[in-house]
Amino acid sequence: MINAYVRKDGRKGIRNVVVVAYLVECAHHVSRRIVDGANDSEVHLIGFPGCFPNEYAYRMMSAICTHPNVGAALLVSLGCESMNREQLLSDIRASGRPAELLVIQEAGGTLSTMRAGLDAVARLRAEADQAPRADMAVSELVVGTICGGSDGTSGITANPAVGRCFDHLVADDATCIFEETGELIGCETIMAERAVTPDLAEEIRACVAKAESYYRTMGFGSFAPGNAEGGLTTLEEKSMGAYSKSGSSPISGLLKPGDQAPAGGLYLLDVVPDGEPRFGFPNISDNAEIVEMIACGCHLILFTTGRGSVVGSAISPVIKVCANPDTYRRLSEDMDIDAGRILNGEATLDEVGEEIYQRVISLAQGEPSCSEALGHQEFILTYKAFEPLGPACLPVRQIG
C-alpha cells in the first residue's frame, strides 16, 4: 500500500517537499544558497527567471507550488519583477499549504535574506512534517512519461515497455499522461483513431498540425544529432517510437500544461504554445516537458532513454528506463530499468512492462529512484502562451 501525505485540499502526495521558489533570476542565487544551507534532500529549488509578466509562467508556478508532492513553499522575490508574488502566496495558502514570502530588497540583501530564508525553511519543514498520512490507491496516482536521448532501440524496447506499464496503470484507473506533440508528428492519424469521441479526435489532429507548423517556423524539428547517431533518421521515425510509450488504451482527453485530468485514463498533453510563435522553441530541453507534466499533477515520471540521459527533477521523482543494452552497461548507475534485455531475448516486453509497473509502486511507497538518490532536481520554466482548453478536449468532464 502507498502511505501518502494528505494535503488540506484533499490531494495526496508521495513525497513531502518544501519548495523554495525564486520569482526572477535575480533571486536565484539567494534561493539556491537557502536550499544548499538547508541540507535536506526534500527541500527543492524551483523558479522562473523572467522579469516580464507571463500568464503561463504564473499558472505553472501556482500549479507546482500546490502540487500534491509539495508540503510547503518559500517564495523569494527580488522585489521589482512582474510575477505577482502576493497572489501566488495567497494561492498557496488557499490550498492549505504553509507558505512564506521573502523580498530581498526589503529583507536587507543577500546574507540577510539567506538567514531569514533558512529560518523560514526550518519553520515550513516542521509544519510540512505534520501532514497526516493515509493509504493511497494506485487509481489515485498520476504518472507521466517522456523520452529523452532517443535512439533506434528506444522504440523497440523501453518505449513499448512503458506502454505496457501504462496499459496496466490505466486498467487500475490511474491517470497516465504522454506528451510532446512535436514528437508525435506523423502519428496523428493512428493517434486520433484512439480518441474516445470524434470531436476529441479532431482536437488531437489539430494539435499535432499546430506542432508541425510551430516547429517549421522554428526551422528545426524535435530531433537532436544524438538521435541520428543512434540510428534514427527522421522526425516521423522518432515519433513512431515515442508514440509507443502511450500503450494501447483509448485516449480520454487532451490537456494543456497546468490542467488536471478529471478522471483516470490516458491523456495527451499538448505542450506546443497557441497562436503565432513568440517565445522560441516550445520546450528547450527535456526538463521543460517534465515540469509541465508535474504542473498537471504527475506524482512521478517514467523517462525512457537510448543514448543515456541522467536527469531527474524537482518535486516529482523520475524513473529511468534504459532502451539500449550498451548504454545500460556504461550508465547503469543512473538507470532504474534495463529494457535493453528485450533486444537479446533475455526478457519480453510484457515482463519489462510489469517490472516498470512494480517500480512505480515501490517508488510511490518511498523507495527513491536512481536520479532521486543521486540528488538530481533539475527544473526549467520559460515563457509560453496558451489558450484555454476547448470543450471537446475533456469528454469525461462533460459526461461526469
Added chain:
Amino acid sequence: MVPTEKPDGKSSSVAQTLLLHPDDTVLVCISAIAPGDILMIDQVAVSATDAIQVGHKIARQALKPGDTVLKYGAPIGSITHAVPPGGHVHMHNMKSDYIASHSRDRSPNQGKPQP
C-alpha cells in the same frame, strides 16, 4: 551472433536483425554489424558491406529514390539515393517527409553545408 564459414574460408558472423512489422521495407540491427557479416534477409543470405551500429536500419529489399520507407508498418520518410538489400538506410540515402533532420555540422539555420 552465430559464427559461420565464408566461401573464402575466413570466419564470419550472422548478424541479428529485427523485422518490426510484416510490411516493413527496413530491418533494425540489434547487434553491431561488420562488413562481411552475413545478413539473413527473408531467409536469403546477404553479405554486409557497411559497418552498422545497434538501432540502425538496413534495407530489406532494393530501395530506389522516391520509395516510402516503412518501419513499424508506418511511413517514416522517403529514399533519396538507391540502397541495395542489406545496405545501411540513414541520413545519406533517406529523408523526412515532414521536417528535415539536422546534425551538428549541418543544420538549416547555420548557413552553408560543410564541404
